[in-house]
Amino acid sequence: xxxxxxxxxxxxxxxxxxxxxxxxxxxxxxxxxxxxxxxxxxxxxxxxxxxxxxxxxxxxxxxxxxxxxxxxxxxxxxxxxxxxxxxxxxxxxxxxxxxxxxxxxxxxxxxxx
Amino acid sequence: xxxxxxxxxxxxxxxxxxxxxxxxxxxxxxxxxxxxxxxxxxxxxxxxxxxxxxxxxxxxxxxxxxxxxxxxxxxxxxxxxxxxxxxxxxxxxxxxxxxxxxxxxxxxxxxxxxxxx
Numbered sequence: 353x354x355x356x357x358x359x360x361x362x363x364x365x366x367x368x369x370x371x372x373x374x375x376x377x378x379x380x381x382x383x384x385x386x387x388x389x390x391x392x393x394x395x396x397x398x399x400x401x402x403x404x405x406x407x408x409x410x411x412x413x414x415x416x417x418x419x420x421x422x423x424x425x426x427x428x429x430x431x432x433x434x435x436x437x438x439x440x441x442x443x444x445x446x447x448x449x450x451x452x453x454x455x456x457x458x459x460x461x462x463x464x465x
Numbered sequence: 466x467x468x469x470x471x472x473x474x475x476x477x478x479x480x481x482x483x484x485x486x487x488x489x490x491x492x493x494x495x496x497x498x499x500x501x502x503x504x505x506x507x508x509x510x511x512x513x514x515x516x517x518x519x520x521x522x523x524x525x526x527x528x529x530x531x532x533x534x535x536x537x538x539x540x541x542x543x544x545x546x547x548x549x550x551x552x553x554x555x556x557x558x559x560x561x562x563x564x565x566x567x568x569x570x571x572x573x574x575x576x577x578x579x580x581x582x
Contacts, residue, residue: 399570453558455508
């Protein structure tokens with residue numbers, strides 16, 4: 353069965369610094385997709401970035417980048433130049449057959465001024 | 466396009482009552498997903514539809530739960546004889562299953578927070 357593991361329950365980062373949120377996954381599929389979502393305290397799930405298993409380049413979206421290491425089965429999210437508004441829960445997810453997502457336990461990021 | 470809409474945002478009810486939630490997906494999306502999220506956890510898959518067909522149900526979806534998408538547009542999730550353990554956030558998401566859309570994310574609604582007294 354596919355599984356997503358996020359080992360950091362909580363992380364702190366100083367405003368304007370970069371932070372890396374860890375995500376490892378387990379799958380026997382050759383083709384898969386990995387997603388990161390942000391969930392502020394208000395509850396909505398906001399899509400941040402996507403990485404396909406066959407993508408040769410690491411995905412980037414503005415201040416977000418994904419450090420994809422396929423052999424190690426890791427897909428870490430890097431947030432550069434952290435802002436106070438980045439404080440939220442962050443979830444790593446893998447897409448299974450049919451498109452459903454399997455989520456990790458999440459990492460709570462707190463940005464300090 | 467106003468995104469995925471869920472109603473109500475909050476529902477408080479007594480144990481044993483029935484509740485129904487509604488989800489309106491993004492209009493051009495043919496796939497609709499339901500997830501449940503308990504405090505401090507990631508969302509867990511419940512069920513999904515492609516158009517009006519319910520294609521998969523999780524083992525989490527006991528026989529007290531039923532979901533419909535009668536015309537392939539909006540969906541409802543009903544919980545009968547609610548229990549304390551049903552207290553959670555219920556999230557709806559939609560996406561397109563068109564060819565070449567494998568990298569398209571699911572778009573989530575704001576969720577319905579259910580509290581069982």
